[in-house]
Amino acid sequence: MKLAFTICSNNYLxxxxxxxxxxxxxxxxxxxxxxxxxELTEDIDYSFFENIEIVPVSQINIYCFDEIIKKYDIIELNTSIKPSFFKYFIEKYKDLETIIYFDPDIQIMNKLVLLEEYLLEDDVLLTPHILNPIGVDNFSPSENLFLNFGIYNLGFLALNPKSQNVADLLNWWEEKTLKIGFNRVSEGLFVDQLWLNLAPIYFNKVKILHEYGFNVAPWNLHERNAIHKFEDEYIMEDKSKLVFYHFSSYNFTKPELFSKSYDRYNSVVLSKEIFELYNQYHHKLIHNKISFFSEIKCCYFKVEDKIIKKKNLFEVVVYNITPPFINKIIKKIFKFNK
Known part of the structure; x- marks a missing residue:
């Protein structure tokens, strides 16, 4: 059995x-x-997801779930449960040959046979954010960004489900994500992703994929800007096939922007096929009711909880960057507003 899965809240369906x-x-x-x-909600007709099984996180019995929904924001929560879902599926499906995680904003463009072949020899497959050096300039991303947020993009991870090596990795990784899976880059923490920098050191049979066609995304589009279509396949500049494209942070209300965070791809000429990829993805989003789903709030985060978190965060930031006498004034303002 071959299994691929993703993790998301209702708003990313x-x-x-x-x-x-x-x-x-x-x-x-x-x-x-x-x-x-x-949680499943009566507001959604889940029969829309034909042939797709939906497993709510409450069903996989994470031992500390009541704790993590209190301490994590929605991004931290979605990423923290990734190792737990891997473990749940590996335990449930004893005949698993291949298990692959994809972020929900990925589109599969070709067969996954090469990944399956790699897993016959290796246990863990990782994709680096970039494959070539970047000079010092004013474009984003730069190399130091990946040193802060992770060398490998965890929007993709393929594992050999029958390996004890993988079982050890998942146990180690799960402890990190459930206990300290925060987005606190200044403390060396970035959700589930940063930990996998250590995977090639701690664990065996970790393969780093160097083909351009795996995990093409806005952060590496500057080096993978020449995508050409031949018959029904997209071919990369290194002659590899485009296997999956990661439409990370794409905003359907601003289709002219490929990314709100990166602009390095503007330093190169993009092939027309790249624009075609984004155009077809945009239409698929509309067809799949993005305007409806994107407005749905995650049940684990109430509006008033978000306001309190933001206020507390603002108090901490302001207190650390302003003189004491201004802090006193700010504290009085917060006290008055409460």
């Missing part, structure tokens, strides 16, 4: 459906599951 549909289109022998970091 349009993206997750595109992922699942594209997986079935190119790899019909796979099972696809959405790990729902949310």
């Amino acid at each position: 349009a993206q997750a459906k595109i992922l699942g549909d594209s997986l079935f289109d190119k790899n019909p022998d796979y099972k696809f599951i959405i790990g729902l970091c949310d």
Whole structure:
């Protein structure tokens, strides 16, 4: 059995459906599951997700789940449960041959056979954010960004489910994500991703993928800007096939922007096929009811809880950067508002 899964809250179900549909289109022998970091709601007709199984996180019995929903924001929560979902599926499906995680905003563009072949020899497959050096300039991303947030992008991770080596990695990784899976880059913490910098050191049979066609995204588009279509396949400049594209942070309300965070791809000429990829993805989002799903709030985060968190964060930041006499004034203002 071959399994691919993603994790998202109800507000990302349009993206997750595109992922699942594209997986079935190119790899019909796979099972696809959405790990729902949310609760099922009567507001959604889940029959819309034909042939896609949805497993709410409450069903996988994470021992400290009541604790992590109190201490994590929605991004931290979604990423912290990734090792736990891996462990749950490996335990449940004893006949698993391959298990792959994809972020919900990924689209599968080709067969996954090369990944399956790699897993016959290796236990862990990782994709670096970039594969070539970057000079010092004013474009983003720069190399230091990846040193802060992670060398490898954890929007993709493929594992050998039968390996004790993988079981050891998941136990180690799960402890980190459930206990200290915070987005606190200044403390050396960035959700689930930063930890995997250590995987090639701590664990065996970790393969770093160097083909351009794996995990193409806005942060590496400057080095993978020449994508050309031949018959029904997209071919990269290194002659590898485009296997999956990561439409990270794409905002369907601003289709002219490929990314709100990166602009390095503006320093090169992009092939017309890249614009075509974004155009078709935009239309798929609309077709899969992105305007409806994107407005749904995660049940684990109430509006008043978010306001309190933001206020506390603002108090901490302001207190640390302003003189004492101004802090006294700010404290009085907060006290008055409360």
